[in-house]
Amino acid sequence: MPGTLFTQVRILDCSGEMPYPGEVLVQGNRITSIHRGEPAIPREDHLVIDGGNSMTLMPGLIESHSHLSIDNSDDLAKIGMVPPEETTLIAMRYAKFYLDCGITSCISAAAAKPRVDVVIRNAINAGEISGPRTLAASPWLTVTGGLGDLRREHMPDFSSMAIVLDGPEAFRQKTRELIREGVDIIKLVISGDTFVPHAPSDSTVMSEAEVAAAAEVVHAHRRRMSAHARSADAVKLCIRYGIKVIYHANFLDEEALDLLEANKQWVFVSPNIGFTAIAAYEGEDWFTEEQVQQLGFREELAGAAEGLTELRKRGVRILGGGDYGFGLTPHGNNARDLDHLIKYCHFDSMEALLTMTKHGGAAMDMGDKLGQIQEGFLADLLLIDGNPLEDLKMLMERDRLQVVMKDGDLHKNSI
Ligand SMILES: [Zn+2]
Known part of the structure; x- marks a missing residue:
């Protein structure tokens, strides 16, 4: 099935693991394939969105x-x-x-x-x-x-x-x-x-x-x-x-x-x-x-x-x-509060980020399919110009948001 393939992206999967380079394929409304390292997923008829090794793909x-x-x-x-x-x-x-x-x-x-x-x-x-x-x-x-x-x-x-x-x-x-x-x-x-x-x-x-x-x-x-x-x-x-x-x-x-x-x-x-x-x-x-x-x-x-x-x-x-x-x-x-959690409550940036991703999915009773980049999860994804872990306030900068995908649909694509 033709889908959307994100290539050369920094994958911030929000499981709690640090980001890694790789590719992510979305078909229908799901993440169907994740590959770590050099490009390997066949292009086929997919729409290819290239992160140029500088952009971060993370959950919505x-x-x-x-x-x-x-x-x-x-x-x-x-x-x-x-x-x-x-x-x-x-x-x-x-x-x-x-x-x-x-x-x-x-x-x-x-x-x-x-x-x-x-x-x-x-x-x-x-x-x-x-x-x-x-x-x-x-x-x-x-x-x-x-x-x-x-x-x-x-x-x-x-x-x-x-x-x-x-x-x-x-x-x-x-x-x-x-x-x-x-x-x-x-x-x-x-x-x-x-x-x-x-x-x-x-x-x-x-x-x-x-x-x-x-x-x-x-x-x-x-x-x-x-x-x-x-x-x-x-x-x-x-x-x-x-x-x-x-x-x-x-x-x-x-x-x-x-x-x-x-x-x-x-x-x-x-x-x-x-x-x-x-x-x-x-x-x-x-x-x-x-x-x-x-x-x-x-x-x-x-x-x-x-x-x-x-x-x-x-x-x-x-x-x-x-x-x-x-x-x-x-x-x-x-996303302003993520920085407040770091500043006032001793969270590190990953812990703060999980409050609006992984834990949010669990709070919606969808922890097994929402809030992380995992195979089989719903394709709610953001492609961001930069690495949000370096400064979570980046998440408030709309011009850095190159792609917004919800349920597999591209709401925004500036690439
Ligand atoms: Zn209120």
Whole structure:
């Protein structure tokens, strides 16, 4: 079968092994042959893409915390005001843009409207629009007074992009509705957050009964959950109720660290420290020094760095990318956090890179076919001018991306 043959490339397979020179053949949507060393795979009728011995072939990036339906805005009220139709167009635009950026898979971490991720995922899968492989999330479910509840006593109906619920029955019903509408992931906001004055990051605002009610429905339907869990108690609830992808996990105590380690076969931590790191040290245009101190970004980053350094040591899988689509963290800079993991959490560049490749594939339950260059794996591939291991920030430079292939199709080919 005629395919695409990448020749004279540096193969960075993202198994954890260092790169090696060779050739890779793609037929249909799979990697069918890998050869190490001098050219050897017969050319036949294949389209040949030559890396000139200077380019790197690596798996497409997997974003573990995407918000395709948010238009680089920090204002949750404004995001809430955008109608569903426009929201869908926003998500469609960024879905294509993510492929342009080499992001070939996304685990959504909340949609701005209940059905937008579902519609986008379905249209991508049907080949109607361009975009990454996508796990569709619900909007985030929060409690009265939690992150995203923008109502006040005098404006009881004001809504943001969050869905505000109280009590196990309300969580059970909404979870059933959202699964009926087709979401893959129910997103819970279990802990507080920096931006909620009466419920800071180290507090746990959702009750165990509420988490349990959502979990019961999710597990009955064999769907999955993710959670905003900055506090140690929120992380413990995640483990207890089978929440596979835990976001943030800034303030871990010894018990939470032990629990994560004991469950590392199935659980993943997606720290999303980009926003915090940028706010703490590069956010002059957004926050005054007084605000940085008042909001505690540096303490939050230090807490996260301490926890992540420990999780890395204990072999808990960390996921990269995270929370891009806000003003401070615009879409397209998703690989920025890889450098933060090196800078603040003692990762080496290979370990950091695996958080957006190998571990991302495993977090999507596709670890045996996604996130690495191996024979039989899905052909989501990037050809990069240079060696990303020398500086992972290179992954944000779109003009270095010579080829973007998703599912065997060439989304971009500049060779
Ligand atoms: Zn988020």
